Amino acid sequence: DIQMTQSPSSLSASVGDRVTISCQASQDISIHLNWFQQKPGKAPNLLIFDASNLETGVPSKFSGSGSGTDFTFTISSLQPEDIATYYCQQYDNLPYTFGQGTKLEIK
Amino acid sequence: EVQLLESGGGLVQPGGSLRLSCVASGLTLSTEVMHWVRQAPGKGLEWVSTISGGGSTTYYADSVKGRFTISRDSSKNTLYLQMNSLRAEDTAVYYCAKDGCSGDSCYSFAYWGQGSLVTVSS
Numbered sequence: 259d260i261q262m263t264q265s266p267s268s269l270s271a272s273v274g275d276r277v278t279i280s281c282q283a284s285q286d287i288s289i290h291l292n293w294f295q296q297k298p299g300k301a302p303n304l305l306i307f308d309a310s311n312l313e314t315g316v317p318s319k320f321s322g323s324g325s326g327t328d329f330t331f332t333i334s335s336l337q338p339e340d341i342a343t344y345y346c347q348q349y350d351n352l353p354y355t356f357g358q359g360t361k362l363e364i365k
Numbered sequence: 366e367v368q369l370l371e372s373g374g375g376l377v378q379p380g381g382s383l384r385l386s387c388v389a390s391g392l393t394l395s396t397e398v399m400h401w402v403r404q405a406p407g408k409g410l411e412w413v414s415t416i417s418g419g420g421s422t423t424y425y426a427d428s429v430k431g432r433f434t435i436s437r438d439s440s441k442n443t444l445y446l447q448m449n450s451l452r453a454e455d456t457a458v459y460y461c462a463k464d465g466c467s468g469d470s471c472y473s474f475a476y477w478g479q480g481s482l483v484t485v486s487s
Contacts (some may be wrong), residue, residue, distance in 0.1 A: 267456060290472070292473065293472060293476070294410075296410075300479075301460055301478065301479055301480055302410065302460075302474070302477060303477075304465070304474060305383075305466070306473050307465065307470075307472040307475070308467075308470055308472060313465075313475070314367065345409065345410055347410070347473070347474065349467035349472060349474075350472040352412075352415065352424050353412055353424075353426055353427075354400075354412040354415075354473055354474075355410070355412065356409055356412070357408045357409075357411050358411050359410075
C-alpha cells in the first residue's frame with residue numbers, strides 16, 4: 259500500500275498569512291493526487307486534482323504543486339472561512355490512501 | 366447537478382448486518398466508477414470499496430474484505446454497501462463518492478454524499 263505522510267498535523271496561522279501543507283508519498287504516484295477540505299460535520303470537498311488542477315468553482319487562493327513523491331498545498335491568504343482539516347489523497351493505485359490530515363486554526 | 370444521498374445507517378450490535386444505500390441523481394450510476402469511504406469519529410478518511418463502471422469488478426480494503434459487498438441496482442440508480450459481521454471498529458460515517466473527469470483525466474472522489482453514520486455497539 260502507498261503511505262501518504264502529511265505535515266504538519268496541525269497549523270495555527272493569522273488571517274492573511276500564506277499557509278503551506280506538505281504531503282509525501284511512499285512511492286512515485288506521478289500527479290495522481292487530490293487535496294480536500296473538510297469542515298466539521300460535513301463531507302470532504304475536493305479542491306485540487308492531478309496535484310495542481312483547481313476543481314471547478316474553487317477559489318484561486320488555493321493551489322497545489324508537485325509530482326512523483328513530494329507535493330505541496332498552499333492557501334495564498336488565509337481567511338476565517340478556510341478553517342478546516344485538509345487531506346491529501348493518492349489515486350495512483352488501489353487501495354486509495356489519505357494523509358492523516360492537517361487541522362488549520364486561526365491564531 | 367450530481368447529487369448523492371446515503372441512507373441506511375444506524376445502531377447495530379457486533380456481529381450484525383446493515384445495508385447502506387446511495388441514491389444518485391444527475392448521473393447514470395450504471396456507467397460510473399463508484400466508491401465508499403468511511404471516517405471513524407474524530408479520525409481521518411479511509412477508502413472502503415470501489416465498483417467499476419459496468420459493475421463487473423469490485424475492490425475492497427483489507428479491513429473489510431470478506432465482510433462487505435458493494436453492488437448497484439441500475440433500475441433504481443442506487444449504490445449499496447452490504448455490511449456483515451460488523452465490528453466496533455467499523456463505527457464510522459460512511460460516504461459514497463464518485464469520480465470526476467476533466468478532458469482525458471479522471472480522478473477519484475470528486476463528488477460526495479452527506480454521509481450515513483453506522484454505530485456498532487452492544
